[in-house]
Amino acid sequence: MEFFNNSVVPYFNYWIYVILMMIGLHAMITKNNLIKKLIGMTIFQTAIILLYVSIGVKSGATIPILAHHHDDHGEETESAHHGEPDHGHTEADAEAHAKAGAPSEVEKPDRPGDGEYEKEKKDDHHDHGDPHHDSHAVNPDHFANPLPHVLMLTAIVVGVSTLGVALAISQSIYRNFGSLEEDEILAKIKQGGSGADV
Amino acid sequence: MKWFGLIATVFTGILLLSAVPDFAKFGDPNSPANGGVGDTPSVSQYFITETYNDTKVPNLVTAVLADYRGYDTMFETVVIFAAGIAIFSILRSFSGPVIPSHPPTVDTSVHGDHQRIIIGMTCRLIIPIIQLFALYVVAHGHHSPGGGFQGGVILGASFILLALAKDLNAALGRFSEKRYLALGSIGVIIYAGFGLAAQALQRNFLDYEILHKIMPATDPIMARSHSMLGVEVGVAFTVTAIMFAIYANLSSKGRLEQGL
Numbered sequence: 424m425e426f427f428n429n430s431v432v433p434y435f436n437y438w439i440y441v442i443l444m445m446i447g448l449h450a451m452i453t454k455n456n457l458i459k460k461l462i463g464m465t466i467f468q469t470a471i472i473l474l475y476v477s478i479g480v481k482s483g484a485t486i487p488i489l490a491h492h493h494d495d496h497g498e499e500t501e502s503a504h505h506g507e508p509d510h511g512h513t514e515a516d517a518e519a520h521a522k523a524g525a526p527s528e529v530e531k532p533d534r535p536g537d538g539e540y541e542k543e544k545k546d547d548h549h550d551h552g553d554p555h556h557d558s559h560a561v562n563p564d565h566f567a568n569p570l571p572h573v574l575m576l577t578a579i580v581v582g583v584s585t586l587g588v589a590l591a592i593s594q595s596i597y598r599n600f601g602s603l604e605e606d607e608i609l610a611k612i613k614q615g616g617s618g619a620d621v
Numbered sequence: 622m623k624w625f626g627l628i629a630t631v632f633t634g635i636l637l638l639s640a641v642p643d644f645a646k647f648g649d650p651n652s653p654a655n656g657g658v659g660d661t662p663s664v665s666q667y668f669i670t671e672t673y674n675d676t677k678v679p680n681l682v683t684a685v686l687a688d689y690r691g692y693d694t695m696f697e698t699v700v701i702f703a704a705g706i707a708i709f710s711i712l713r714s715f716s717g718p719v720i721p722s723h724p725p726t727v728d729t730s731v732h733g734d735h736q737r738i739i740i741g742m743t744c745r746l747i748i749p750i751i752q753l754f755a756l757y758v759v760a761h762g763h764h765s766p767g768g769g770f771q772g773g774v775i776l777g778a779s780f781i782l783l784a785l786a787k788d789l790n791a792a793l794g795r796f797s798e799k800r801y802l803a804l805g806s807i808g809v810i811i812y813a814g815f816g817l818a819a820q821a822l823q824r825n826f827l828d829y830e831i832l833h834k835i836m837p838a839t840d841p842i843m844a845r846s847h848s849m850l851g852v853e854v855g856v857a858f859t860v861t862a863i864m865f866a867i868y869a870n871l872s873s874k875g876r877l878e879q880g881l
Contacts, residue, residue, distance in 0.1 A: 445633065448633065563656075570685060587708055
């Protein structure tokens with residue numbers, strides 16, 4: 424129990440990913456069917472991606488997207504949150520955080536077509552001399568680490584490309600040998616020669 | 622073989638798990654990756670604090686992906702394109718005996734007709750919305766989670782939906798092989814073009830700041846934001862084309878005549 428509390432619980436994400444990795448590795452080694460091996464490879468890649476993304480987690484931090492403080496026209500759009508009731512977010516949270524000066528947790532997409540609507544709402548809530556938008560420094564502890572997300576975007580894309588090429592090669596193997604089972608393919612190769620078409 | 626695999630897997634797992642206590646605890650803001658080592662701040666702290674001042678882009682992930690690590694993303698686009706070309710060269714066959722993979726299973730009874738009407742009508746209604754959403758995701762990569770890769774996959778998926786619901790030929794009628802190969806190439810050329818434009822203005826490759834000279838009415842900081850949008854559009858083009866190319870080639874065994 425002591426071992427569980429000290430070694431597993433604070434590192435539970437690594438335990439999950441190592442187990443997932445080993446499941447994928449086991450599938451790649453022991454399965455006979457080529458497609459099952461590819462699925463094992465995909466599971467392995469997924470475990471690696473999750474591992475890196477989990478390294479960038481900070482407890483109590485939000486997603487690595489800054490709430491929009493100044494749009495291109497130099498107006499405040501912090502109160503853009505007030506003007507978007509159909510998004511289903513808790514507006515009270517956004518207001519509390521915006522007035523507290525911390526970077527807002529809720530992020531809204533910028534819609535230039537709604538500039539008029541936002542301007543009307545803005546005049547009710549903020550005057551221009553708002554103190555906490557001048558000296559605004561971004562606290563790194565409030566945002567999750569963006570770097571692992573970026574690296575894993577590349578990893579996901581490369582994984583998809585590799586899977587596509589692997590499936591194409593599997594189709595080509597099937598066309599040549601008539602089977603996708605590893606032992607049958609090896610037996611046919613040992614018998615000497617494959618089909619002539621590639 | 623299976624016992625050996627199991628033993629090897631378990632042994633590797635135990636080895637990896639014995640190294641786990643050396644990692645940072647889950648959610649630790651002072652880990653070497655998040656906070657830096659000793660007095661040296663990590664590079665991600667620079668990204669979080671200075672990205673808005675450098676580029677005026679709120680989405681830190683897109684800013685790092687398309688600007689600070691733009692060279693890496695360009696080659697990622699090239700990897701996708703190369704995968705499409707590889708699948709094309711492995712599978713694509715233009716001649717040879719036409720072996721139907723399965724007899725065409727078009728159900729011509731009344732029940733089948735109704736099914737096709739329902740599916741066809743649903744696709745006709747929803748595919749434009751999917752494509753519009755994909756363009757929204759690409760365009761709003763600066764402010765919300767999104768960007769070129771995500772929007773490109775959604776746009777490619779809309780064509781795959783058309784191919785799945787009706788027939789591969791219906792989708793190829795709208796997105797023929799010439800078109801998608803050309804679109805994939807254009808995407809990579811757009812991305813490299815931004816880099817070469819920066820080089821032509823005597824700065825480093827993919828140095829977006831100097832592009833404010835050829836973009837009307839921008840300062841160097843906004844030039845980085847606009848160039849990021851430009852390269853994301855290039856990425857979206859390539860990803861769209863290659864996603865559909867992979868599906869078309871894999872589902873028709875390279876013949877592009879009859880899909881699944």
